[in-house]
Amino acid sequence: MRDFVCKKIKNLKPSGIRKLFDIVNEIPNVISLGIGEPDFDTPWHIREEGIYALQKGRTFYTSNSGLEELRNEICEYINRKYNLKYDAKNEVVVTVGGSEAIDIALRAIIDSGDEIICPEPCFVSYQPCIIMSGGVPISIPLSAENDFRLTATQLEAAITPRTKALLISYPNNPTGAIMELEDLAPLVDVIIKYDLLVITDEIYSELTYEGKHVSIASMPNMKKRTILINGFSKSYAMTGWRLGYALAPANILKYMLKIHQFGIMSAPTISQYAAITALRDGDKDIEMMREAYNQRRRYLIDAFKEMKLSCFEPYGAFYVFPNISEFGMTSEEFSEKLLKEENVAVVPGAAFGECGDKYVRISYACSIDELREAIKRLSRFVEKLRCK
Amino acid sequence: MNIKDRNKILALLEKDAKLTTKEISVMLAIGEDDVKKEIKSMEDEHLICGYHAFINWDKAEDDKISALIELKVTPQRGMGYDSIAKKIYEYPEVESLYLMSAGDYDFTVILKKATMREIANFVTTKLAVIEEVRSTSTHIVMTKYKEFGVSLADGKKDKRMAITP
Structure with a gap:
């Protein structure tokens, strides 16, 4: 029989967390700091709205781009937060999580061989999505010395005549890094100079702890060359609802919608109704969760200082990304050993790009009690390694 | 200490009285001595009236x-x-x-x-x-379903997968 599977897919690197995931499930009493989703339940008033939608029998497709009422709320929200005006009719599509938005954005813009610049460490699906769309991912390795921020010099050095777009995500998973206004300004000059498009995944925007999140779309002359992606998973603890959205100029969004229409039809209807409530009444929920995350963030950073574990201070998302290179192990070796010896799960930095191999990702989407115990085990582990 | 910080300390203690002053100080980015002093004075004022185990x-x-x-x-x-x-x-x-x-x-x-x-x-x-x-x-x-803001009916089990990207 022939081998039916497409070579492009076969050659895709498997996800770097699969192996660890299999081990974790074998061990009881693991404290997992490897979870990339909020530990909070979706706020009850939002769940209630989902239940109500079900009871009312709102179980049919919506229009391809999503419920009009939801698109209006999204535009209202983006305007309120970032002072950005989008047209709810022609510049928004509601997607199945931010993930789908990333996928359709890439597929809408990539011609075979186009280069997409993608700074690393970054979310695990960016590069595979670029490749699956026929593009060529060009990584820029970022480092803790620059607080994992992208500089204009780094960007300019990576640009070739085939470069079409830059794909960034701040606040960042896995590093927790953010980009402030003064970091974005020099980037914008380069982006405009080389006539690039920007895909910006701002799914963690609400989880910014120092200052306010700045969207690159709100920089002068950038809206028309930006695809802005956000969603409900992180800000409202709604991961399982699978709901996100993309905002883009009509002449680009039109084509993203085409892919969405043929591939997905419409995002889950019940989730869309719940999301309307989230945007209308969810500010206090965000506030409460942000404060809790921030307390845990400070708790971890302080613990790392005491452990003398080298770690830059993250200002966003819910991750810290300490440097483990002093132990002379790869991030995978370190994670596996930590899991086996102390029953603490973290994600090897290599899962987020080669340059992440000096680091591990630690999620603080868990309770202080868990963090306290995990820190105890981690510092015991680190001491042991240092004594060798 | 300002009212906002004071209330933050109270909110933390109300949820978990076992937090140490060091932990509270780190979590709120307030000096540990200030936290100690403030808690002491709130105890003296009988604003904090005790620290109890919450038992089902x-x-x-x-x-x-x-x-x-x-x-x-x-x-x-x-x-x-x-x-x-x-x-x-x-x-x-x-x-x-x-x-x-x-x-x-x-x-x-x-x-x-x-x-x-x-x-x-x-x-x-x-x-x-x-x-x-x-x-x-x-x-x-x-039946007691909820007390002191804690639901007694639902367990503490984490419903998430152990590792996700």
Whole structure:
């Protein structure tokens, strides 16, 4: 029989967390700091709205781009937060999580061989999505010395005549890094100079702890060359609802919608109704969760200082990304050993790009009690390694 | 210390009184000495009135029950409700006592968990015979679903997958 599977897919690197995931499930009493989703339940008033939608029998497709009422709320929200005006009719599509938005954005813009610049460490699906769309991912390795921020010099050095777009995500998973206004300004000059498009995944925007999140779309002359992606998973603890959205100029969004229409039809209807409530009444929920995350963030950073574990201070998302290179192990070796010896799960930095191999990702989407115990085990582990 | 920081300390302690002052100081980015001083002064003011374990007694093995009693009373000239309240809350059997704003009764009394016989005995021989008490109405708690902001019905189990990107 022939081998039916497409070579492009076969050659895709498997996800770097699969192996660890299999081990974790074998061990009881693991404290997992490897979870990339909020530990909070979706706020009850939002769940209630989902239940109500079900009871009312709102179980049919919506229009391809999503419920009009939801698109209006999204535009209202983006305007309120970032002072950005989008047209709810022609510049928004509601997607199945931010993930789908990333996928359709890439597929809408990539011609075979186009280069997409993608700074690393970054979310695990960016590069595979670029490749699956026929593009060529060009990584820029970022480092803790620059607080994992992208500089204009780094960007300019990576640009070739085939470069079409830059794909960034701040606040960042896995590093927790953010980009402030003064970091974005020099980037914008380069982006405009080389006539690039920007895909910006701002799914963690609400989880910014120092200052306010700045969207690159709100920089002068950038809206028309930006695809802005956000969603409900992180800000409202709604991961399982699978709901996100993309905002883009009509002449680009039109084509993203085409892919969405043929591939997905419409995002889950019940989730869309719940999301309307989230945007209308969810500010206090965000506030409460942000404060809790921030307390845990400070708790971890302080613990790392005491452990003398080298770690830059993250200002966003819910991750810290300490440097483990002093132990002379790869991030995978370190994670596996930590899991086996102390029953603490973290994600090897290599899962987020080669340059992440000096680091591990630690999620603080868990309770202080868990963090306290995990820190105890981690510092015991680190001491042991240092004594060798 | 400003009210905002003070309330933040209280909010943390209310949820978890076992947090150390060092932990509170780190979590709120307030100096540890300031945290210590503030907690001490809130204790002195009796703003923080104690640190207790939060127990789901339904899980402890006993046949005791919780009761809530509505009391109708006749307030005393010149003394209002305070002197009657004292006659009630001084009993160790009484866990909480609230004067209510409206309705057809005045006090809500919550008793410490006890057997049915002990409760009946306390109500008839101690509460009902207080001079100013006009009537009592005793309610037995059947199931506690939530207390002190914690749901007792749902377990603590993490429903998430152990590792996700």
